[in-house]
Amino acid sequence: MEQKEPLDFGLKNIEEKIIDPHSEFRFITSNFGFVNSITHLEPFLLKFGQPYRIKEGRIAFIQRGTARVSINLIEYTYQKGMIALVAPNSIIQMNEMSADFDAQMMAIHADFLPIQSKEDFLTHLLNHKRLLLIYLSDEEHQQIEEFYLLMWKIMQEKIFRREVIQHLLVSLLYNIEYFIKANHQQVYDEHLTRQQDIFQRFISLVNIYSKTERTVGFYADKLCLTPRYLNTVIRQNSQQTVMDWIDQSVIQEAKVMLKCSNLLIYQIADELNFPNPSFFCKYFKRKTGMTPQAYQRS
Known part of the structure; x- marks a missing residue:
């Protein structure tokens, strides 16, 4: 079977395709996006078996269920208790997901991060890999959940508190870096x-x-x-x-x-x-x- 060509899946492309970039399930700008429930994305935005080239880096926080996802030609299994960091310009393809699967996801352009010491903090965090899958402990899972909940709550304000979200995002990334460095932390690659x-x-x-x-x-x-x-x-x-x-x-x-x-x-x-x-x-x-x-x- 002939492989489909990857389609661009950047924040600007998404903005152009949806009528309302801000809803009860998403908050989309030109350099930052937050999806509170991936299962509530419009079907035309993410089709099974279709490869997409993501322009910005992604952080996916798996809430429940499982999904098979190909990233840069390799298939991985997303499951509850994991957080996935995907490098910018990666090619992703959703292959299958369980009926109860759901995840929260952020798309982050390097320009959105208020860090001047590193050209691209997400790339730094990935240690120049294309993907990092981290198994979270119960305590770590709760911490990540609280970050996402607070950020989503702030994004519901009438005026977008950009600086607040930027610095919460940086705090989240540094917290993930501590998880990676912790001796007890299990990273997908270790298996x-x-x-x-x-x-x-x-x-x-x-x-x-x-x-x-x-x-x-x-x-x-x-x-x-x-x-x-x-x-x-x-x-x-x-x-x-x-x-x-x-x-x-x-x-x-x-x-x-x-x-x-x-x-x-x-x-x-x-x-x-x-x-x-x-x-x-x-x-x-x-x-x-x-x-x-x-x-x-x-």
């Missing part, structure tokens, strides 16, 4: 085997570098492994090769640019580090069965 950890780190690298780096050796060097061993690990964990994953990432980037930007074909070829537009067009057709021009018009 991975060594091979699974290599696979996760490899995918993170592919999402960062695939625009310019497309050799097995590059990623093997980054991971301090031999190319042969890296290929073996990736194949055992995903039934695909290193080059399969690189190609998927490149095609995904190309599809986003073709559908969601004003760039011309030769500019996209240059952006993706192809030697010339002709080479890019042949590569794209070989991988998708259609030319970039035909895909753009479809």
Whole structure:
């Protein structure tokens, strides 16, 4: 089955699609968004099986139930007692959720955070990973719940108390950082085997570098492994090769640019580090069965 192209899912896109950005379930501005119940989002905003590229970072606080979510090509399970931090420009796809699933979510543009010492505090907190899933203790869960409740209550005031929300958000992020550093804290990555950890780190690298780096050796060097061993690990964990994953990432980037930007074909070829537009067009057709021009018009 042909994969769908990721659609942009930024705060500005959401503002343009909904009539009332402020309701009993959401508060949306151009650089900050708060959804008090993800199950009450309009159906046209989040469709199952459709990949979306999120422009801003996300913090999802899982209230109940479970959901299967793909983030940058890897599937994870969200469940009650977790909080998820997702890096800006990630590609997400909702695959399935239980009937009782619900979560609160914040979308945060770096400009909204009143921190000048770090270019992007969320990226800092993620330690340059694309995703962080944290299992919360009962006490930590209650603390996060109180942060969300207070922020939501303040957002119901007639005048948006921007500075109050900004500093509460920073306090929340620093509190999460303390959770991560605490010795008793269990982070999702800690449950991975060594091979699974290599696979996760490899995918993170592919999402960062695939625009310019497309050799097995590059990623093997980054991971301090031999190319042969890296290929073996990736194949055992995903039934695909290193080059399969690189190609998927490149095609995904190309599809986003073709559908969601004003760039011309030769500019996209240059952006993706192809030697010339002709080479890019042949590569794209070989991988998708259609030319970039035909895909753009479809």
